Amino acid sequence: MKAGIQINFIPGRERGAVLVVSLLLLLIMTLLGVSSMQTTTLQERMAGNTRDRAVAMQSAEYGLRDAEGFIESIVTTGAFNGSNGLYGENDTDPDIADPTTWGSSDTTPAASSLAKTSAPPRYYIKLSGIIPGTQGAMNMSGYGENKGTGDVTTFKITSRGTGGSQETEVILRSHYGRAM
Template identity: 35%
Template sequence: MVGKHFHPPVRQRGFVLIVSLLLLVVLTVLGISIIGTNTLEERMTGYFLDRQVALQAAEAALRDAERDILFGGRVSGSTGFVSGCSSDGLCLPETDGSPIWADLDTNNNLGWKKGTADGPSVRFGTYSNPPSGLATIPDVAAQPRYIIEVLNIPGAGGSLRVGFGPQQSTIVYRVTAVGFGRRDSTRIVLQALYKP
């Protein structure tokens, strides 16, 4: 009979366990950073989309005001425009020449800030028929709004201040529009000049 030699078992040192745990920690950190990056990218995409919606809403309000000026019959020369602003969005510049739109954001104008019925601004589609029967802009927190300021552009040597300058002047309309995104905190303000 051949004798069997029994060797005592070799003591495990745990090296494989330590390497496995280190790899697991590295993979966990990598996974968490990838999730964080994806979340950030989704937020950025959402904000970009929200701003694009607001931009398109503001552009629609500009086009609506342009139709109001050119075809609505409500805007004729400087008739109907009052100092400051009327409730239908027709505004004369202040006598010191300061533009009305600059004060809309600071005068607790909820119509301008939140798209509600308050304030001098006009809601999209109020006075003109929007194209293709589009009565409202879809997927926005509030409908876009606009104001129309009449500017008497003086002839040569004149002044923009009311009451100064030669009698010959050209009427130009400055339209300021605000569009809202899917959140009412996302706002885009656009401005255009129209010379009928």
């Protein structure tokens, strides 16, 4: 006689339990794989949107700096007459929520644009008024120095920047003062 393991095979008793268990495990692994792919796709979209918003923010900040440069270059406020993105004290501000505002002559495009933006930043400047030096002299040159005594002309700058698409936008507002 041969020594060893004897396997008893009884026909009709197999019911395919191994097949059913393996198919269930395969189904569970497939569901886990699909779920992880969806999570990864969502995270990639979120990262892309965050990057697009950061580009829009940088673009809007660039528009503010461009407007400040314009203010520093002017000699008089005579051009603030309600056209070409320059508004006087009594002019009505454009509607910043209206998308057509940012494509019209109500605003001024920045001199150039940043890479990967869908459009150059646009801004408008409103003359806020003049603060006389005697009513609260402003320290225009930095902290810790003597306050100046001259009049300060103040401006309100509103800038809009876009990201890689027109749907991603950031609108910033800044107040800027300059002795004229």
